[in-house]
Structures are given as structure tokens and as C-alpha cells.
Amino acid sequence: MNTDYYYNASGEININKKSTGKVEKSVKRLLIVAAVILAAQLVWLFGISPFIPYSTVEVHGFSPLNRAEILSLAGIDENSSFFSTNAREIQNVLSSHILVESALVMKRFPDRLSIFLNPRTASALVLSNINSKQVPVLLDRHGVFYKIGDTSSGETVNLPVISGIENPQIGMRFPSALVPLVENLSYMAIAAPELLSAISEIRIEQKTWDGYELVLYPVHSSIRVRTENNLTEDTIRYIMLMLNIFEDDIQKPHEIDFRSGMGTYKIKEQS
Numbered sequence: 001m002n003t004d005y006y007y008n009a010s011g012e013i014n015i016n017k018k019s020t021g022k023v024e025k026s027v028k029r030l031l032i033v034a035a036v037i038l039a040a041q042l043v044w045l046f047g048i049s050p051f052i053p054y055s056t057v058e059v060h061g062f063s064p065l066n067r068a069e070i071l072s073l074a075g076i077d078e079n080s081s082f083f084s085t086n087a088r089e090i091q092n093v094l095s096s097h098i099l100v101e102s103a104l105v106m107k108r109f110p111d112r113l114s115i116f117l118n119p120r121t122a123s124a125l126v127l128s129n130i131n132s133k134q135v136p137v138l139l140d141r142h143g144v145f146y147k148i149g150d151t152s153s154g155e156t157v158n159l160p161v162i163s164g165i166e167n168p169q170i171g172m173r174f175p176s177a178l179v180p181l182v183e184n185l186s187y188m189a190i191a192a193p194e195l196l197s198a199i200s201e202i203r204i205e206q207k208t209w210d211g212y213e214l215v216l217y218p219v220h221s222s223i224r225v226r227t228e229n230n231l232t233e234d235t236i237r238y239i240m241l242m243l244n245i246f247e248d249d250i251q252k253p254h255e256i257d258f259r260s261g262m263g264t265y266k267i268k269e270q271s
Contacts, residue, residue, distance in 0.1 A: 053081055058114040065099060070115060073097065074105070082110055090115075098146050098171055120146045123186035124202075125159040128168045136161075141186035143174030160185050160196050164204035178204065178212060180230050188233055195236045202231075213259060218243055227258040239263070 057076065059067045071077070074090045087105040094103035094117060104116040122138040126145065129135075136149035136156055145168045149156040165174075174182060181202075188196055203215040212229040221243045227235065235258070242263045246252045253265035 052111060053079055054113050055111045056113070058112075060114075060116045062117060062119040065097070065117065065119075070094070070117065074115060076113065080113075082107055082113075085113065098144075101140065101142070120144065121186075122147075122149070122155065122159055123182045123189065124162045125149055125156050126162045126165055126168050128165070130167075137168045137170070139168075139174060139182055141183050143176070143179040143182055145170055145172045145174070158189075158193065158197060160189075160199060161201045162204060163201055175212065178229055181214075184231055184233075188231075188236075192233050192236075195233060195240070198240060199236070204229075221247070223252055223254065223256060225256045225258055225263075 054076075057071070059070050061067060061070045073094060075093070076085070076090075085107060087107050091103050091105040094100055094105070094115070099120055100117050101120045102118045106114045106116075108114065120138075120140040120142075123141045124139045125136045126139050127134055128137045130148075137145050138147045138149045138156070138159075139145055139162070147170065185196065198219055199216050200219045201217040203217070204212055205215060206212055214227045214229060214231065216225040216227065216231075216239065218225070218240075223243055223246060225239050225243075227239075239256070239258060242256060256263045256265045
């Protein structure tokens, strides 16, 4: 700093104001330049870049929906930008696709977009007659019929089989009273798959007045089991225990009734 100091006649120190003024002007110029640069950056950041097409678009999808199909459904193209994109609206559109269980769309300011899709997964296989031919329709844990199963692809292997539902169509929903059933089947497929593999078919029968009941056909027994419209892990274990009691018995019941929570049965007397 070139500030000059000198003593006056009375011995006091005086500062050269001309040098001080130059410093102040230099500081002001620097502040003005910094302010201009900052303003330009803010204009670019908030006024221009959000209108520029996305630099990065991440798509986390699944087969058979590929990236191009997902972007087409979302309405995202090479001109889409942060301000032109309605994330909630796109999320709703993607979630409405029959193969999508849930969708998440995230915009990252100023020029990034991320799309995450979770596919529906099958909790059960429902037999349906379509064009006079029996075909399997996949049912997810929310009770939505979402896809015709391909038995040759292996996607239907080890799924519990449900029958008794007339003409299930893609997009239809399971009766609300039976949704807890598929939720439990989905849980047991992970927690106790050996229990589900012990049942070859779950037949749904409508009651005379209201509601539903289930008829189970075990894999290793000729005795069918009738229960209420839901299945739990404990219920199936109890059922299998009772069936084991009759494994070597000559006089076997045709059916065991579990609707009361306790197994009851009748054995026909030999004539």
C-alpha cells in the first residue's frame, strides 16, 4: 500500500488521502467485477440452464420395458428440460402401466433426471379359459391380474395355483376379500416355500350368501381340505400335520373341514 505518512508542524501524523482513494477505487472495481460475475452465474444457473435439455437421464427399468419404451411412455425426448418436466405427472403415467408396480421420478437441478421402476411380481398363477383354451394368468400381491404366464419361460415355476375365478382378464383385480390371501402367499413364498409346494391347487368357491372359502388339494394326499378365505403359515402347518395322521390309515376322510379353525371330518362306515 502506497499510503504516505508525514508529520505536521504540531507533530501530528497526517495520511496521504490521494493514495487511500486509489485503494478504495481498486476495491470497488473488484467488488463490481465480482458482482457482475456472480450475477452472470446466477442468470445461467437459474435463468438459462433449467431450460436446456437434460445432460443426464438415468432410467432404471426392467425387461420387457426397455429404456426407449420407458422414455416414450414418460414423454421425455431430446428437448425435455428441468422446467418442462412434471415429475409427479410422469410418475403417475408410469405407475399406471400394467407391468409396473411402482414408479419414482426425480429431477435434480439443473439438468438431471432419474426414473426408477419396480416391476410387478407374481404371487400366484390363476387358471383361466381364454378362447376355449386354459391359460395361466399371473396375479401379483396387490391382487392385480397383470400378465398371461408363459409356462415355457420358467416364470410360473413354484407359483401356487389358484382356480375357481371365472375369466380373469389382464387389468382386472381380485375380489377385495381375497387380497389378504395373495398377500400371505407372497410372504410364504419367501418365508416358507416348502409349505406352498405341498399344495397343488387352491380352489376358490363362493359361499351361498356372501364371501368365499378355499378348497386345498395337497400334493401328497388324496384328502382335500376346506378352509376360510385366507391362509397363514400356521394354518397350513396344522393342516399338513393332520394329513400326516391319515397317511397310513386305511379309512381316510374324503375332506377335512378347517373353516372353524379346528379340523373336523367324517369317515364313511364300511357296509
